Amino acid sequence: MGQDALMEPLSSMVGIFLCKIYFLLIAGACSGLKVTVPSHTVHGIRGQALYLPVHYGFHTPASGIQIIWLFERSHTMPKYLLGSVNESVVPDLEYQHKFTMMPPNASLLINPLQFTDEGNYIVKVNIQGNGTLSSSQKIQVTVDDPVMKPVVQFHPPSGAVEYVGNITLTCQVEGGTRLVYQWRKNGKPVGINSNHSFSPQNNTLWIVPVTKEDTGNYSCLVSNPVSEVESDIIMPTIYYGPYGLQVNSDKGLKVGEVFTVDLGEAILFDCSADSYPPNTYSWIRRSDNTTYVIKHGPRLEVASEKVAQKTTDYVCCAYNNVTGRRDETHFTVIITSVGLEKLAQKGKSLSPLASITGISLFLIISMCLLFLWKKYQPYKAIRQKLEGRPESEYRKAQTFSGHEDALGDFGIYEFVAFPDASGISRMPSRSAPASDGVTGQDFHGTIYEVIQHIPAQQDNLE
Numbered sequence: 001m002g003q004d005a006l007m008e009p010l011s012s013m014v015g016i017f018l019c020k021i022y023f024l025l026i027a028g029a030c031s032g033l034k035v036t037v038p039s040h041t042v043h044g045i046r047g048q049a050l051y052l053p054v055h056y057g058f059h060t061p062a063s064g065i066q067i068i069w070l071f072e073r074s075h076t077m078p079k080y081l082l083g084s085v086n087e088s089v090v091p092d093l094e095y096q097h098k099f100t101m102m103p104p105n106a107s108l109l110i111n112p113l114q115f116t117d118e119g120n121y122i123v124k125v126n127i128q129g130n131g132t133l134s135s136s137q138k139i140q141v142t143v144d145d146p147v148m149k150p151v152v153q154f155h156p157p158s159g160a161v162e163y164v165g166n167i168t169l170t171c172q173v174e175g176g177t178r179l180v181y182q183w184r185k186n187g188k189p190v191g192i193n194s195n196h197s198f199s200p201q202n203n204t205l206w207i208v209p210v211t212k213e214d215t216g217n218y219s220c221l222v223s224n225p226v227s228e229v230e231s232d233i234i235m236p237t238i239y240y241g242p243y244g245l246q247v248n249s250d251k252g253l254k255v256g257e258v259f260t261v262d263l264g265e266a267i268l269f270d271c272s273a274d275s276y277p278p279n280t281y282s283w284i285r286r287s288d289n290t291t292y293v294i295k296h297g298p299r300l301e302v303a304s305e306k307v308a309q310k311t312t313d314y315v316c317c318a319y320n321n322v323t324g325r326r327d328e329t330h331f332t333v334i335i336t337s338v339g340l341e342k343l344a345q346k347g348k349s350l351s352p353l354a355s356i357t358g359i360s361l362f363l364i365i366s367m368c369l370l371f372l373w374k375k376y377q378p379y380k381a382i383r384q385k386l387e388g389r390p391e392s393e394y395r396k397a398q399t400f401s402g403h404e405d406a407l408g409d410f411g412i413y414e415f416v417a418f419p420d421a422s423g424i425s426r427m428p429s430r431s432a433p434a435s436d437g438v439t440g441q442d443f444h445g446t447i448y449e450v451i452q453h454i455p456a457q458q459d460n461l462e
């Protein structure tokens, strides 16, 4: 209870206090007068006119409008510049040629602007009506000379060898105030880095030591509140390399460090490495334990028919005569004959070869089968006929079967057909003389002999 009695007056006092602050803060707005400025900071160029725009508005009937401009610099008393009531201007006679105002327009024109004009400008507007309304604004003015074009120089002008030398870049500007320097490499700001350092003002950049990565287009961008100018691009000379030495060829198959070339083909090898200044290249051929320098320059042509060995080892050497560093790469050229190469290529796709083999085998087997069929088919016919004959005849025929093995041609059919009666008339005339001298019983056996053998053999039988 005692606490509440104590709290009530305290809270009301705090409330009144806050109300007063609030009233003070919004007094201008409540009264209906509002003064605004587009920017609280205005950057001016020395020697030129500077315009400080001000807007104001109010909602009460006014019997008079008063505008006052004051100027203040740090550590000095504020100075009266000029003022107006209604549309009549009352300047400070000391500055009357410098400041211009056209009331009721409250904007101020400063012409010409000098370095001494730098500071804060305060504008105060008073409205006379049912009481007096008042409001003010402050504008900070800076005065600068515009930046002239910077010039960048690098030292040493002859350039530097990477990891050995250092490069110093300096940015020089003839004119301008409040200069801010920024170093740019290939259009992007250069950051602080293990081998980059800057002078306190940033107008000097040290690269200690230089590396290949520092190669690029450098420029210096200088700015101040009223201007910004970039220097021309410079490219410090940085010697590096050789790096990434490799050999390539226009033709041939490259697998690792081995080139496979068709016999009879000329092949051009190209040796390249990243280096500044460009490398000098030399080519070395190795055979047995001896090496020969065969050419200088980045390219080597090998005519494979002139190569004595089928496999040859080569070395390409790259040398940077400024950094004093060298690199070399070894490679082997294997010369293959075209046929072997093609066969090797076909070997990769087995199916055509397999199918050709399959077809060939099939043809061979089927021809053999046909041959065998042709050969044994007649025997069946012969046997069928012979089974119907007397045993003696069968045996007789069998004795001659030995001869049939070597022949097995159509002559056999003539023999089979003969036992028919009609067969006699079909007998060729050449066999007729032989048939005359034999009996009907032996007839077919005799005829068989005649067909199987040429007439000269008949003597053997008879």
Ligand SMILES: *[C@@H]1O[C@H](CO)[C@@H](O)[C@H](O)[C@H]1NC(C)=O
Residues within 6 Å of the ligand: 063, 064, 065, 085, 086
């Ligand atoms: C300003 O103008 C108003 C009317 O527009 C007039 O009543 C007032 O007297 C003038 N003030 C002065 C100082 O001339």
Ligand SMILES: *[C@@H]1O[C@H](CO)[C@@H](O)[C@H](O)[C@H]1NC(C)=O
Residues within 6 Å of the ligand: 054, 055, 056, 105, 106, 107
């Ligand atoms: C004040 O005058 C300037 C030119 O002198 C003009 O650009 C500006 O609009 C004027 N402001 C007002 C509020 O009339």
Ligand SMILES: *[C@@H]1O[C@H](CO)[C@@H](O)[C@H](O)[C@H]1NC(C)=O
Residues within 6 Å of the ligand: 130
């Ligand atoms: C002037 O202000 C007083 C009190 O602030 C008010 O009573 C009076 O009506 C106002 N007059 C006009 C013309 O606005």
Ligand SMILES: *[C@@H]1O[C@H](CO)[C@@H](O)[C@H](O)[C@H]1NC(C)=O
Residues within 6 Å of the ligand: 164, 165, 166, 208, 209
């Ligand atoms: C590069 O700078 C380093 C460190 O300041 C110094 O030791 C070295 O001698 C410099 N090299 C050249 C070539 O100036």
Ligand SMILES: *[C@@H]1O[C@H](CO)[C@@H](O)[C@H](O)[C@H]1NC(C)=O
Residues within 6 Å of the ligand: 186, 216, 217, 233
């Ligand atoms: C550097 O500048 C040159 C010409 O000024 C240009 O050809 C080259 O492409 C530039 N390099 C980079 C990395 O921007």
Ligand SMILES: *[C@@H]1O[C@H](CO)[C@@H](O)[C@H](O)[C@H]1NC(C)=O
Residues within 6 Å of the ligand: 180, 181, 182, 183, 189, 190, 191, 192, 198, 200, 201, 202
């Ligand atoms: C100098 O440049 C560096 C990197 O661009 C920056 O971080 C630093 O603020 C600059 N210093 C000055 C004084 O401009």
Ligand SMILES: *[C@@H]1O[C@H](CO)[C@@H](O)[C@H](O)[C@H]1NC(C)=O
Residues within 6 Å of the ligand: 288, 289
């Ligand atoms: C190559 O050198 C080795 C020893 O370095 C030797 O044993 C070999 O006989 C040499 N071969 C030829 C072909 O000279």
Ligand SMILES: *[C@@H]1O[C@H](CO)[C@@H](O)[C@H](O)[C@H]1NC(C)=O
Residues within 6 Å of the ligand: 277, 278, 279, 280, 321, 322
């Ligand atoms: C380095 O080699 C280049 C050719 O790539 C040549 O023009 C230059 O004179 C050589 N410099 C020295 C110091 O040998």
